[in-house]
Amino acid sequence: MQYHILIKWRNTINLYLIEYAINAMLRQKYKNFFIFMILTFLTFLLTSVFFITNSIRFELDSTVNALPQIIVQKVKAGKGYDIEVARVDKILEISGVSDAIARVWGYYYFENAGVNFSIVGIAQYENQYKNSFAKVTEKFDFEQLKENSSMVVGCGVMQVMRNSYYKEYFNFIKPDGTLKKVTIGGIFDADTNLESNDMILMPEELVREIFDFDPLKATDIVVKVANPKEIQIVASKIKLMFADTRIITTNDLKVSYQNIFDYKSGIFLALFIVSIFTFFIIIYDKSSGLSSEEKKEIGILKAVGWKVDDVLKEKFYESFIISFFSYSLGVGLSLGFVYLLNAPILRDIFVGYSQLKTDFELPFVFDMQTLFLVFFLSVPIYIAATLIPSWRVATLEADEVIR
Amino acid sequence: MSKIIELKEITKIYEVGKHERIQALENVNLKIDEGEVIILKGVSGSGKSTILSLIAALSKPTSGEVLVEEKKISKLPDNFASIYRRDNIGFIFQKYNLIPNLSVKENILLPLIPLNLNGSKVDEKIQSVMKRFHIAHKQNTIVRNLSGGEQQRVAIARANVNNPKIILADEPTANLDEKLSLHFIDMMHELHSQKKTIIIATHDPLFFGLDFVSREIEIHNGKIVS
Numbered sequence: 001m002q003y004h005i006l007i008k009w010r011n012t013i014n015l016y017l018i019e020y021a022i023n024a025m026l027r028q029k030y031k032n033f034f035i036f037m038i039l040t041f042l043t044f045l046l047t048s049v050f051f052i053t054n055s056i057r058f059e060l061d062s063t064v065n066a067l068p069q070i071i072v073q074k075v076k077a078g079k080g081y082d083i084e085v086a087r088v089d090k091i092l093e094i095s096g097v098s099d100a101i102a103r104v105w106g107y108y109y110f111e112n113a114g115v116n117f118s119i120v121g122i123a124q125y126e127n128q129y130k131n132s133f134a135k136v137t138e139k140f141d142f143e144q145l146k147e148n149s150s151m152v153v154g155c156g157v158m159q160v161m162r163n164s165y166y167k168e169y170f171n172f173i174k175p176d177g178t179l180k181k182v183t184i185g186g187i188f189d190a191d192t193n194l195e196s197n198d199m200i201l202m203p204e205e206l207v208r209e210i211f212d213f214d215p216l217k218a219t220d221i222v223v224k225v226a227n228p229k230e231i232q233i234v235a236s237k238i239k240l241m242f243a244d245t246r247i248i249t250t251n252d253l254k255v256s257y258q259n260i261f262d263y264k265s266g267i268f269l270a271l272f273i274v275s276i277f278t279f280f281i282i283i284y285d286k287s288s289g290l291s292s293e294e295k296k297e298i299g300i301l302k303a304v305g306w307k308v309d310d311v312l313k314e315k316f317y318e319s320f321i322i323s324f325f326s327y328s329l330g331v332g333l334s335l336g337f338v339y340l341l342n343a344p345i346l347r348d349i350f351v352g353y354s355q356l357k358t359d360f361e362l363p364f365v366f367d368m369q370t371l372f373l374v375f376f377l378s379v380p381i382y383i384a385a386t387l388i389p390s391w392r393v394a395t396l397e398a399d400e401v402i403r
Numbered sequence: 404m405s406k407i408i409e410l411k412e413i414t415k416i417y418e419v420g421k422h423e424r425i426q427a428l429e430n431v432n433l434k435i436d437e438g439e440v441i442i443l444k445g446v447s448g449s450g451k452s453t454i455l456s457l458i459a460a461l462s463k464p465t466s467g468e469v470l471v472e473e474k475k476i477s478k479l480p481d482n483f484a485s486i487y488r489r490d491n492i493g494f495i496f497q498k499y500n501l502i503p504n505l506s507v508k509e510n511i512l513l514p515l516i517p518l519n520l521n522g523s524k525v526d527e528k529i530q531s532v533m534k535r536f537h538i539a540h541k542q543n544t545i546v547r548n549l550s551g552g553e554q555q556r557v558a559i560a561r562a563n564v565n566n567p568k569i570i571l572a573d574e575p576t577a578n579l580d581e582k583l584s585l586h587f588i589d590m591m592h593e594l595h596s597q598k599k600t601i602i603i604a605t606h607d608p609l610f611f612g613l614d615f616v617s618r619e620i621e622i623h624n625g626k627i628v629s
């Protein structure tokens with residue numbers, strides 16, 4: 001039975017034809033090598049762009065999903081002001097609200113390095129509005145940290161501080177110009193790199209001290225809603241309750257994140273178009289016709305008894321081998337470039353943010369769709385571009401072609 | 404002897420551009436028996452190559468019919484014409500029509516490739532035909548580097564590798580000196596002794612009056628004159 005299948009396979013796959021195709025490729029090795037290189041490079045570029053886009057989209061999605069459902073800010077003359085902590089209790093009375101947490105946080109500009117740190121206050125025994133923070137409070141006791149005047153920093157922050165020779169502590173400059181020395185009590189692993197590489201977690205009291213915060217006020221209030229469908233309703237109820245607030249919901253945030261990203265993807269689109277363009281130049285060059293030698297060869301093959309489909313099969317093998325190998329090599333190189341090397345140069349086009357964030361790693365998102373898309377954009381198109389002109393010549397009267 | 408090839412009222416007109424038409428053959432009738440050796444002679448442009456090309460089904464007549472073993476090969480669809488050539492015709496072209504950057508062996512293999520035979524059979528056929536036509540010692544040489552006589556022997560070997568019934572040769576000695584031309588005639592003689600039907604288009608006087616040639620047919624202006 002197996003032998004039978006083997007024979008059948010041998011009958012459908014003509015090894016002589018494949019050998020001839022390989023031979024034919026080698027006979028034009030410079031031209032084919034050039035095409036191979038270009039195809040590989042284009043596949044590489046295209047796949048890399050898709051891989052990076054997917055990774056960033058994944059990263060942004062998880063960032064957005066980790067964002068609070070509702071943020072309540074107090075505004076006056078269009079600017080944000082500290083909000084009364086007492087409002088938390090009022091908000092908790094609204095039906096549908098499962099939790100409301102006052103956040104104390106702010107940006108600290110570190111002049112030496114020219115970067116912003118996000119300093120977030122943590123109260124050990126209160127609910128945390130983020131899972132990653134809850135994890136940090138399991139690992140570090142913020143009551144303890146408060147007594148030692150310590151903080152927990154993200155890896156990126158640690159790096160920046162070290163570069164400025166702050167290894168064990170950091171001196172924050174308070175609004176009144178005096179210094180506050182805070183020791184580095186630990187490093188936390190961020191949920192997503194993109195989001196929190198610039199983050200410092202501190203006992204809430206320390207944050208209040210560094211930013212000179214009113215003890216009865218907070219930066220904003222984060223509200224959790226049990227049923228995500230009720231977010232808008234709860235948001236409008238809060239607005240009704242406190243006319244002087246601005247309510248930001250997950251949706252609003254998603255849109256603004258998406259906007260940052262879409263702006264970036266415009267640049268990709270440009271890249272994408274350039275590579276497609278180059279590809280079509282190749283296609284154009286191929287389909288604009290065969291050289292007289294190539295034509296004559298087809299004529300000779302037909303004269304010695306090859307059918308049109310024999311000729312086309314041979315051309316198919318030839319173009320398939322070139323395009324498939326360059327596709328595979330391009331995808332392989334791109335996997336290494338994006339996920340092992342973290343896409344140097346290309347990544348910078350996508351991720352502008354703060355200097356701190358350039359350190360983040362692209363999460364591996366294996367996406368068959370990308371591979372299929374690039375495959376269909378390259379392999380069949382190249383094969384068709386090879387077959388069509390050959391077919392035109394092969395169907396002419398052999399006599400005219402070889403004369 | 405039985406008839407193998409018949410040309411019936413063949414006319415061939417080439418359309419060159421939009422308005423110019425060249426009449427290459429006009430009302431040609433010809434019957435050839437199996438095993439015959441035919442010399443087609445005539446000045447340049449008289450239509451010799453056109454006749455060979457029609458018999459090989461490399462082109463189609465404008466009107467009339469070409470019959471080979473009673474089959475109308477002038478009406479064959481392209482793919483069937485290829486199969487017909489593969490199984491019946493060995494064509495030795497004027498310029499040999501070898502693929503210059505392939506080796507001797509690879510050129511001789513060409514007609515066998517679509518057959519997808521098993522490896523030992525293919526080797527056997529190629530080796531035997533290379534020996535018969537004295538080119539085996541150059542089997543791995545790239546054809547471009549061969550002399551004219553050697554290239555022709557490759558062409559003859561390739562024309563015979565499928566063991567065809569009909570051998571067509573177009574100006575076979577045009578590029579050869581006298582010694583090589585006589586050698587070519589020897590090889591045709593050998594093929595004749597194997598009962599092959601042979602048609603040679605030539606104006607080389609060396610071919611005139613050979614004892615194994617059955618007929619000399621003269622073409623003039625696309626018509627048979629004798």
Ligand SMILES: Nc1ncnc2c1ncn2[C@@H]1O[C@H](COP(=O)(O)OP(=O)(O)OP(=O)(O)O)[C@@H](O)[C@H]1O
Binds near residue numbers: 425427446447450451
């Ligand atoms: N593909 C073609 N297109 C246009 N005209 C052609 C074509 N093939 C042949 N002819 C013309 O047909 C006529 C006969 O040509 P053919 O090649 O049969 O002559 P021939 O007897 O073989 O000549 P030669 O001795 O030079 O080979 C010539 O006038 C030639 O120019």
Ligand SMILES: [Mg+2]
Binds near residue numbers: 451452453497573574
């Ligand atoms: Mg001729």
